[in-house]
Amino acid sequence: MNDANRLALHSVDAAADNPLLPLLEAQRAAFLKVGPTSYEHRIAALKRLRQAVVDHHQQILDAVDADFGHRSRHETFFADVIGLLGEIRHTRKHLRKWMRPRRAGWSPQFPLAKARIHYQPRGVIGIIGPWNVPVLLTLSPLIGAIAAGNRA
Numbered sequence: 001m002n003d004a005n006r007l008a009l010h011s012v013d014a015a016a017d018n019p020l021l022p023l024l025e026a027q028r029a030a031f032l033k034v035g036p037t038s039y040e041h042r043i044a045a046l047k048r049l050r051q052a053v054v055d056h057h058q059q060i061l062d063a064v065d066a067d068f069g070h071r072s073r074h075e076t077f078f079a080d081v082i083g084l085l086g087e088i089r090h091t092r093k094h095l096r097k098w099m100r101p102r103r104a105g106w107s108p109q110f111p112l113a114k115a116r117i118h119y120q121p122r123g124v125i126g127i128i129g130p131w132n133v134p135v136l137l138t139l140s141p142l143i144g145a146i147a148a149g150n151r152a
Contacts (some may be wrong), residue, residue, distance in 0.1 A: 060081060067134070
């Protein structure tokens with residue numbers, strides 16, 4: 001989108017033979033049926049993600065090594081695995097506070113009014129990862145999506 005004139009620079013027909021479309025629709029339907037997830041559900045999902053990273057860290061290192069062929073396993077371990085585990089820990093620690101409604105500014109025209117911001121999930125989030133730090137930069141947005149109560 002061109003910000004100057006709000007015109008689309010390029011468009012793609014997302015429905016044209018897209019194998020991900022049925023999955024997206026299933027996730028959307030599930031989100032609409034179940035609604036936003038609770039704090040407990042989000043924490044449980046983050047724990048499962050953490051356990052999956054811990055259980056499969058060797059396969060993660062092997063896969064990145066096979067893709068790059070020359071990347072240090074130590075670099076991958078610290079950048080992708082340890083970085084990801086730290087982000088999960090940080091998110092779990094602060095999630096309850098992040099989910100709380102917050103006071104918001106109000107107009108002087110309504111001196112008795114109270115304004116609050118209630119955070120709500122968007123629904124279904126698509127995540128596309130880059131090539132250079134594939135695990136961290138793909139799973140890091142997943143952590144945020146889970147914490148916000150979305151499906152991804």
